[in-house]
Amino acid sequence: MLMMVVNAILFVVGLAGSSSIILSMKQNYNMNYGAFLRVYQSVVLLDYLLILFIAPVFTAGSISGERERGTFDLLLTTNLTTTDILLEKLASAVISMSMVAVSGLPALLVPLMFGGVHIQSVIFLLLIMMAEAVLALSIGMFASCIGRTSVRSIAIAYALTAAVTAGPVILAAIIGAFVPAGQNRSVILFAVDPLLPVIAILLDQIGESRELEVLFRLFKGMPDSGFLRHAALISVLTQAGMSFGFIMCALISIMPQKSLIRFRRRKVEKEESSGYNG
Amino acid sequence: MLKLSGVTKFYGRFCALDGLNLNISEGALFGFVGPNGAGKTTAIRIMTGILYPDSGSVTVGGMEITEDPLRYKSMIGYVPDSFGVYNNLRVGEYMRFFAACCGCDGRDADRRTEHLLKYVGLEDRTDFYVEALSRGMKQKLALARALINDPPLLIMDEPTSGLDPRTRFEFKQIIEELSDQGKTIIISSHILNDISELCTDIGIIDQGSIVISGRLMEVMRVVTAENPIIISMAGKMTQAIRFLKQENDVKSMAIKGNDIMINFSGSPKAEADLLKRMIDSGIPVRSFSREKGSLESIFMQLTGHGEEHTASSYDATESNY
Numbered sequence: 175m176l177m178m179v180v181n182a183i184l185f186v187v188g189l190a191g192s193s194s195i196i197l198s199m200k201q202n203y204n205m206n207y208g209a210f211l212r213v214y215q216s217v218v219l220l221d222y223l224l225i226l227f228i229a230p231v232f233t234a235g236s237i238s239g240e241r242e243r244g245t246f247d248l249l250l251t252t253n254l255t256t257t258d259i260l261l262e263k264l265a266s267a268v269i270s271m272s273m274v275a276v277s278g279l280p281a282l283l284v285p286l287m288f289g290g291v292h293i294q295s296v297i298f299l300l301l302i303m304m305a306e307a308v309l310a311l312s313i314g315m316f317a318s319c320i321g322r323t324s325v326r327s328i329a330i331a332y333a334l335t336a337a338v339t340a341g342p343v344i345l346a347a348i349i350g351a352f353v354p355a356g357q358n359r360s361v362i363l364f365a366v367d368p369l370l371p372v373i374a375i376l377l378d379q380i381g382e383s384r385e386l387e388v389l390f391r392l393f394k395g396m397p398d399s400g401f402l403r404h405a406a407l408i409s410v411l412t413q414a415g416m417s418f419g420f421i422m423c424a425l426i427s428i429m430p431q432k433s434l435i436r437f438r439r440r441k442v443e444k445e446e447s448s449g450y451n452g
Numbered sequence: 453m454l455k456l457s458g459v460t461k462f463y464g465r466f467c468a469l470d471g472l473n474l475n476i477s478e479g480a481l482f483g484f485v486g487p488n489g490a491g492k493t494t495a496i497r498i499m500t501g502i503l504y505p506d507s508g509s510v511t512v513g514g515m516e517i518t519e520d521p522l523r524y525k526s527m528i529g530y531v532p533d534s535f536g537v538y539n540n541l542r543v544g545e546y547m548r549f550f551a552a553c554c555g556c557d558g559r560d561a562d563r564r565t566e567h568l569l570k571y572v573g574l575e576d577r578t579d580f581y582v583e584a585l586s587r588g589m590k591q592k593l594a595l596a597r598a599l600i601n602d603p604p605l606l607i608m609d610e611p612t613s614g615l616d617p618r619t620r621f622e623f624k625q626i627i628e629e630l631s632d633q634g635k636t637i638i639i640s641s642h643i644l645n646d647i648s649e650l651c652t653d654i655g656i657i658d659q660g661s662i663v664i665s666g667r668l669m670e671v672m673r674v675v676t677a678e679n680p681i682i683i684s685m686a687g688k689m690t691q692a693i694r695f696l697k698q699e700n701d702v703k704s705m706a707i708k709g710n711d712i713m714i715n716f717s718g719s720p721k722a723e724a725d726l727l728k729r730m731i732d733s734g735i736p737v738r739s740f741s742r743e744k745g746s747l748e749s750i751f752m753q754l755t756g757h758g759e760e761h762t763a764s765s766y767d768a769t770e771s772n773y
Contacts, residue, residue, distance in 0.1 A: 244534035248597075250502045252553035253522055253532045 177277045179225050184281030188217045188285035192285050197201040205288075211380040213285035221278050222303050222372050224338065228274065229307045230331035232267040232312030237428065240321060256428045264315055264421065272306050275300055291379050299375050302410065306368045309413045310335055312420035319424040338416070342367045343393075350394040361395030364405075368413060378406075454499060454635040459508035461494050461660075468494040469505070470660035476638065476653065478604075480630045481669070483651035484640040485747075487563060487755050489658040494534075496609055499638070501525045512605060526554065529598035533610040535590040539583035542591060543574060546582055546741050547600065555599040568596040572626060586620030595626065607629065607638045612646050624650055648747040658755045668747075675750045677744040679734040680706075680713040681723065686736040695733060699726060713743070 191213030199205055238261070240246035249259055282296055314331040321327030344362040349360045364370045377385045387402055401408060454476040461469040469491045476482045480719045486492045495501040498510060501517055501524055512518045544565055551561035562689060569575045572592040577585065585593065591611065598606060611627070612620045627650060631637055641647055647654065648668065655665035664671055685692055692712060696702050701718035716723060727740045 243537060243538065244532055244536040247497070247500075247502050247532060248530065248550070249534040249553060251500050251525050251528060252550065253526065253555045254553050255522070 176228065177355065180221070180274055181278055181281055183224065184217055184221055185284065187220055188213065188281050188284035190342075191216060192287065195298040207288060207290055210285050210288055210289050211437050214282070214291060215262055215380060216287060216334060217282055218299065218372070218376055220277075221282060222306070223367075224305060225271065225275055225307050226310050226368060227375045229267075229271055229310030230314035230335050231328060232271055233264065233269050233311045234327040234331040235315050235322070236263040236267070236315065237424075238324045238327040239318075257425060260421070260425055260428070264311060267314075268304075268310050270306060271311060272304055275304050275307065295379050299379065300374065302371055302375055302406070305410055306371060309338070309368055309417045309420075311415040312424075313338070316420040316424040316427070319427045333403065338366060339368055346393040346395065349420065350444065353394055355391075355394045356396040358393055358395040361390050361393050363398055364390075365409045365412045366416060367409070371409040371413075374406040374409070412447070453480070454638070455493070455509075455511045455512060456499070457509045457511075459498060459505045461491075461498065461503070461505050467660055468531045469498070471508070472657070472661055473661055474665060476636060477516065478636055479631070479634055479661070480636055480653045481627070481651045482636070482638045483647035483655065484638055485642070485644065485647060485654065485751060486657035490657045490755070492657055495610065495657065496607055496640055497639075500528055500530045500607055502530075505761045516758075525604055525716075526601055527603050529601070529603040529606045531591075531594050531606070531608040531611055533613070535594050537582045537590055537593065539581065539702060541582055542578070542633075543569065543580050543582060543585070544578040546593065547597060550598050556601060562601075564600055568599055569728040571599075572596045573622070578700075586624070588615050590620070591615060591623065592626075598646055599630075605636045605638070607640075609640045609643065611639060612643055620646070644747045644751060653739050654747075656751060656754050663754045672747070672750060675754065681716050681740065683712045683714065683730075683740050683745055684738040685710045685712060688735055692730070692735045692737075695730060695735060701726070710738075 192210065195213065222313065237246065240249065240351045246259075250256070253445060254262075279296070279300060282300070283293070286296070313334045314327075317327045317331035317334060318324075322329050336388075342360075345363060346358060346360045350358045373389075374383075374386055377383050390397060390402070454474070456472050457470050457474040458466070458475040472491070472495060474495075480676070484492060484496070494503065498505050501521055512527050515524055515527075529563060538549070541549065547565040547569065548557075548561050551557060551564055556564060565578075566575070569578060572595055574585075574589060574592055574596065578590065580592065582593065587684055595608075595611070598608075598674075608627075611624055615623060624646065627637060627639070631652075639647065639651065649669055652666045653666065654671050656663045657673075664675070665720070683696075687713075689707070689710070692706070693707070696705060697710065701716050701722055703717055704714040705715075706713045717724070718728070725735065730737050730740075
């Protein structure tokens with residue numbers, strides 16, 4: 175159902191954009207290939223935003239939902255550890271999310287009927303989008319572990335995703351307002367923004383990679399050429415680290431490991447103190 | 453089988469368990485009772501390995517929980533007060549899912565599922581969705597699920613609450629059968645009648661620590677040792693009252709019909725001696741026994757409501773001396 179809705183939206187946008195270009199082409203007898211690439215750009219960004227919007231929901235209810243049903247305690251009494259439960263739920267969400275992303279591939283290709291971008295490049299972009307979706311899924315998982323109810327977890331997940339996506343942009347805009355052109359170093363924070371790698375690759379695909387520099391200049395920032403050249407890679411690696419961090423925080427926040435660590439620490443402290451006394 | 457020594461658990465500054473000590477022998481059918489907020493659920497969560505204590509030790513079959521948590525947990529079956537079911541799964545799927553979680557899959561899981569569903573009387577509901585089951589059936593399913601890896605220790609939180617009389621009876625029969633098979637069973641319940649009917653042992657918890665524990669009969673004997681003695685008379689009431697008034701060990705007396713209730717502070721030997729002297733004096737004593745306490749009265753007495761109970765029981769007397 176979700177896949178159908180996402181694909182329907184993408185197809186409508188892709189077909190509508192492409193059709194309007196073809197219609198104007200018929201009237202002007204002028205073939206504008208760049209316009210198709212812009213439609214492709216829009217469809218990809220829309221697909222990516224939809225994925226970012228949907229992803230937190232996939233995991234936000236996973237642990238809190240188990241708590242609400244009263245099944246989380248039961249899972250903890252089986253051979254499963256909290257790490258098993260968390261990683262298996264994450265894996266299941268990644269698979270579901272991948273299905274949503276992959277099923278959108280035909281819709282992404284509609285505006286490319288006259289060429290412009292190679293299919294391998296589109297698949298590569300899709301893989302980057304899925305990697306980025308893992309960050310959103312990890313945020314959802316973390317929210318699920320700290321939120322007592324599914325509704326609260328979803329709200330926390332969206333708040334965190336919005337903070338990660340819009341936070342660096344807002345921060346860079348605020349700092350940019352007070353510093354001279356080219357002096358805003360906070361634009362490096364864009365590396366934590368899940369939008370950056372997709373935008374960077376997309377601009378590169380349609381031959382407008384210099385637009386990224388324009389984007390940084392817009393915020394009065396001028397990162398070095400190395401950062402600009404490898405912006406997508408740096409961003410993907412940063413966000414992979416963030417995903418790992420969120421998963422670790424989620425694990426730490428769940429009982430009983432948290433207590434077990436404390437229990438073992440106290441025991442060791444007790445043994446040490448009794449040893450000293452003895 | 454299960455031993456908790458000096459178990460302490462804090463939730464922030466609130467002390468939920470304060471040096472809890474409990475020793476449950478193998479094969480016991482143990483009733484775990486206490487007022488709301490006494491620390492029952494925390495203790496049960498610690499016993500099942502869901503929660504770890506801040507200090508103290510918990511052992512099952514001599515093995516401490518921190519040694520090998522997975523092996524520890526495999527020795528325990530847990531039936532929570534909420535059913536803990538996935539409503540969108542079928543009964544068979546639900547059982548096989550938990551079998552897989554316990555490391556049992558394939559034909560072995562199918563065989564266990566079939567056997568346990570038959571055991572609890574749900575064999576004809578295998579393909580039903582869990583949400584279509586009644587409360588009693590869900591509770592039976594929860595019990596079958598807890599037995600999926602054949603654990604020697606079964607912990608049940610409020611297993612019979614909210615069940616209709618027939619299902620409750622059936623459920624109690626299953627518990628008795630499991631006990632006869634040698635399983636150690638811990639039942640936490642507010643239905644004290646069920647506890648007194650089913651259990652061989654009992655532990656009463658209040659304010660995070662055990663107030664009393666042991667064999668049910670022994671606990672009742674110890675707690676009721678200070679209950680009034682009821683002397684049923686077959687006549688000569690005035691002579692009996694005069695006689696009892698002269699006894700130093702008789703602290704107070706109340707009369708209800710042909711019964712005289714006395715608070716006697718003497719030893720069991722002095723108690724026997726009193727009866728003998730009454731008979732020797734020609735007082736027609738029909739029966740002479742300590743008032744039998746119910747589990748409910750013991751519970752009330754030990755969890756800080758004893759005074760209220762005593763007052764209400766004496767309200768029923770016709771006259772007090």
